[in-house]
Amino acid sequence: MTPREQILSTIRRSLGATGAEAPRRTIVADRLKGHGRGVIPARAQGRSPEGLIALFVEMAEASAATVATVRSADEAPAAIAEFLRAHNLPAALRRGDDARLVGLPWERTTIDVSTGRSFGDDAAGVSAAFGAVAETGTLALVSGPDNPTTLNFLPDNHIVLVDAADIAATYEDLWGEVRGAYGAGTMPRTVNWITGPSRSADIEQILLMGAHGPRRLHIVLVDPNAVAETTEMDATLAAAGSTPAETRVGSTLAGDPKAPERDAPTPPAGKPDRREADRGHEEDELDEALDESFPASDPPSQTQP
């Protein structure tokens, strides 16, 4: 008996089954094809497109990612240049072959853009997301020459371009998109869900940012319907939090963890008070961790002690 037969036959003996029973086989085949959904959180359901975007931004920022909103992809290089400058990073980027990145007007900036996978010596990489999930502020990236997986993990700073139209409400909606692109039952080699920058709490349960993966995750959200309140980033930062459920052009940067909190969009029915109280507590903790991880002078050379 092969090891495979050995394991399968012990399982069948334990279950009192032979493996040939037609009803069991039908149940399993139907389940695999059915893609039945279970319990879906209300927080992500029944939202307008603007509401979904607002939830995505709120959750992404709660995970310590930073978000810059631009109204057209053509504005992305300038927003990225601004991010690099704000963190005193070299004006250099690594990217894959994704058409959404290749076609951008990089020449309007001084950024030196190189192409290919990372070998560990890039300070910043940029990817284009396959999609995103509003429910938890999660980015979904797929592997391939367009967006090599190494760019998600090796550079100290990961910048991700997301089209607002690609933000799904829930994980289940995202799988629908994946099946649409790759066919049911087929997956790209790797799907990476990314929610915030790398961290560890292994030492005394103290939350520290930047464990093995990127210290910073910066999301550039392309939203043609975003309201342009002002072009001055500082003014945007100061104004942030005034109008919920509406994305504004501008950004929050990790270098300023004390950026004003945004109002939470419509909390789920039931317990709004407790939710807000908890959020405040969580952000305090995150702020402390960010303070510790991003000291005032933060030279890129800090990667390799």
Added chain:
Amino acid sequence: MNAHSTSPAFKENAHRALHDPALQRALGNVETGFIGRRKSAADKLPEFEALRDSARDIKNHTLAHLDLYLEAYEAKVTAAGGHVHFAPTADDATAIVADICRRVGAKTVAKGKSMISEEIELNAALEAAGVQPVETDLGEYIIQLRGERPSHIVAPVIHLNRDQIEADFRRVHTKLPPERDLSAPESLLAEARGALREKFLAADVGITGANFLVAETGTSIIVTNEGNGDLSQTLPKVHIVLASIEKLVPTLEDASQMLRVLARSATGQEITVYTTFSTGPRRPADVDGPEEYHVVLLDNGRSAMLAGEFREMLRCIRCAACMNHCPVYHAVGGHAYGWVYPGPMGAVLSPSLIGVDKAGHLPNASTFCGRCESVCPVRIPLPKLMRHWREREFERNLSPAPVRSGLAVWGFFARRPRLYRFATRAAMGALSLLGRRKGRFGALPLAGGWTDTRDFAAPEGSTFQARWSAERRAR
């Protein structure tokens, strides 16, 4: 089975743990951190309780059809260009991994965190095969430097304080300047990050565990916060996934249900930073990723567990909520349990995997307070399962003589209710009279185990049964 366990010495282990001040200091972090964070995350999601039911049902369904889901999963992995290896025992699993490493001429292996790897003692097997394993999760890296086992299934070094970790880094990282400042946890993290970056880039093989396996697509899933698992599986030319057979779920939707309860139960996060879905090796146009993708499916006693009352334990998704909420774990820590899986889940699982003769103390190390069951994301009735082990231990004559004779005496009276009432009334009356002055006893015959460490309160005269019938008459 090659399990090296000190579970038979649980009592001595626990005694030592209780008198270890550094350990007691570190264990304080379990209670203060995990419990509040889990509660906060659960409270933020009104559907959390319904999701726990959903997660339980998904696991029950999968386990009842496990043979068919394994076949479906294997077919999908193979179709994606991967290889599935079936390992009935721990030794089979280590031999499969060692063979792959030898075939590709591996010198070093980068490892993501995997409890299965601890269970099969993979590091020792790799070293014996001339391959150097490098643990890359921060906690596991520290554990490896210390030659220890993790004391917690999510936070491996929860038993350590930062000064102990600093001492280990100074001992091992000898090429760095000795005068460097390592007093802050940030500097410890930065030093580990620097040391491990080279290892990732040099490793020939990457090994990760799996939180879930998806039958629909042949996908393995890992969840991490550090990103070490992703570097371990993306950079080397071979990726080996170590997974036990009960990790299967049917579809991506089912996996999503499980993911909604996993991180919230474990660390109180909405979701971990990285959730990675891997299907097969590098595709033709890819510029990175492993050239080979292997899955080692470990049984090691699990297929037999499907037959009886312990099937429910196979729902476990290793979130550690049970130990985070366990007063016994808070008091003695994970190492006292003597094997890989500590806390309530370990007290049920370890006897199944290494035998109740070795691990029989563990299901007895419980106050049956029920907190573990009340937080389990897949609703495993842990106290009930511990009770099953106590019954089996008794049936197999494995309980110690004083316990057996004590139970025999109690059983004699319990079968004779009138005699029982008379004897307890007499005993309570006598104790009440004797203890009337102080209201407590500092020592009592046959009760040294209790009175050695605390007083025994003097009974007030009546028995529970007498008061119970008085109450009922009064209604």
